[in-house]
Amino acid sequence: MLDLAEELAGWIEEGREFAVATVVAVGGSAPRGPGAALAVDSEGTVIGSVSGGCVEGAVYDLCREALRSGQSVLERFGYSDEDAFAVGLTCGGTIEVLIVPMTGRARTVPAAALSAAARREPLALARVARGPAELLGRALLVRPDGTGEGGLGGHPDLDRVAAAEARALLEAGRTGAVDLSASAAGWGSSRAESGGGAHCPGGLTLLVESNVPPPRMIVFGAVDFAAALVRAGKFLGYHVTVCDARPVFATRGRFPEADEVVVDWPHRYLRRAGTDARTVLCVLTHDAKFDVPLLTAALRMPAAFIGAMGSRRTHEDRARRLRSEGVTEAELARLRSPIGLDLGARTPEETALSIAAEIVALRRGGTGAPLTGAKTPIHRDGRAGERRAVA
Template sequence: MFEIADRLLAALDTGADTAIATVTRVLGSAPRTVGTSMALADGRVLGSISGGCVEGAAVEACERVLGSGRAETSRFGFSDDDAFAVGLSCGGELDIVVSRLDSPAVRAELEAASAGRPAGLATVVGGPAALLGATVAAGEGRGLGGDLDEAALRDAGVDDVSLDRIRAEVEAWFAAGRTGELIVECESRLSLLVETQRPAPLLVLVGAVEFASALAAAARPLGYRVVVCDARPAFATSARFPAAHEVVVEWPHLYLAACDIDERTVVCVLSHDDRFDIPVLREALESSAGYVGAMGSRRTHERRVAALREAGATAEAIERLHSPIGLDLGASTPEETAISILAEVLATRTGTTGRSLREIDGPIHSRREEPAR
């Protein structure tokens, strides 16, 4: 549900009576991932769980839950025997849990997610009816709690060994930023939906140029924390880059060296100036950044590679460089180029081809993990 945290908080702030439907399991080809949510707040729909296939039925489920106060689950799928029934025309199958959104523990995690801080929830989505929809853990490092304490779980048939496992598994999932279904075999088989949000991934745009402005505007809705960095104060101004979270006046390689970089970090060098490009590329390529790209022609790329070798960059590091940056989309304007670059970033992150879907076989949505047991 963290993808709509801002909208959920806005609804709760108005006192809206709110129910939320969250995807707990996906089988086959389905348009949304586990943890995706849609809410009904005073008759208004927030978010989407299926791209339109089952929204109507989910709204009806939300209305029932608001009336009864009891959480419920539903399964949707496509059946050739009943082609006109509510289902997924894409051929997949998904399960949802629907519950009232009135838990202080959940609200606290929504506030953390909205502020860009780590957030985590573990919610009962299968097991004793009395526990359905209840939160058993909220927030990394806080142990079991939320709506149910350990005594309530014991009363529901969860023994001490299972409690220890739930505690350890949920903490491990929170720490890893993992979202999915966790199944615990105990006296009453318990299924938990674990939802996490890590801090927003960092996108560093080197060079205060028009391409950086377009790329910042396109990347921000994708969840990146966008930083534009340039050593020239006349160019690196917040007024020129309104979509950036931060505009930094600094030598880019010094800024990058001070950053907390992980495998989700993206570095795009757009400056066309070897004084900036070579030091920052060497720093980026030797870091754990998941994507490093540089703008320029093929001739510029060859010159840049030679300069990187001369500066001591290894062949393995240079092999990580995406240059010329972007996919072959025929882009020419800054806005089109931004799409080309972000498409390559996504393909690199997911390990996919970047080719047209009609040219390849197999499922068009990412493969889902089986529930952990």
């Protein structure tokens, strides 16, 4: 749902009532992952998508019904061999969709989360996706400092455990489901006998959506290939920085689409800027005086991807120099070089596509092989759809 934050925050400001359908679980070759959402207002206006078109009509009708009834519902969609034209996913996967009417008091916490997300504030929104009907759709907003709003309506320990799990996913920048057992949430026979709160002997499932700043892509080397890669990085949703020690090349005029253009020695800037587990580092200089100190530092820092441009001969020379600087074989194994997938790329734009394709493949666990004739799944379960179980 947070992927529609700007639009839905606008609807809230306008006083519209609406229902939101959010993917909470996927299986097999499902087109979209957990957190993907579709919203319908009381006038029938629709935004977003949960399946890329396969079941949008049925989900639209469920949203309209939720607005009429005021009740949340969890619906499962899958492929039907008996009737290929039935409502379902023709791609062969399954998805579970939570439909929640955003009306009255039920919208208070989601509205706060949507407004904050639209302002680009980091937060996690935990909602009950599977469990007792009276808890379905209940929401808890959690901020990085541990403060929050709302509650899930069960045992007091439920909010405590949910907040801890939501904060863990927020710190990792991930969205996913969390399965809570009855004991993990503090439910037990004494609680049920007391008559307070909801008793859930089978536990429940939370969908935790994280809203975090976009991941960073740092492109080292203010060359023509970098200009094309900046455009590709922005297209993929990265905050893109170009860094080069040569002020005549590292200019805003040459890289108007970059978020930042930095004039500094690459290794010095990298140490100052720091990295995290989502950072992508692309070294396009293929000049030893820049590459070696930069990669020596980079290979010892957290990063999602570290790649360097150059021929195979350049790579061998670079690897020899890095070993002489004390880089271990385990550290060197993190380096993707020569950077990019084998697409036969020649132009800067084709090369940028090759690099972007490798970044996506590494992030999603893809092989880079043609899908035609392949037996591997088209859509893989990745970190974005991670499921956690808390016993």
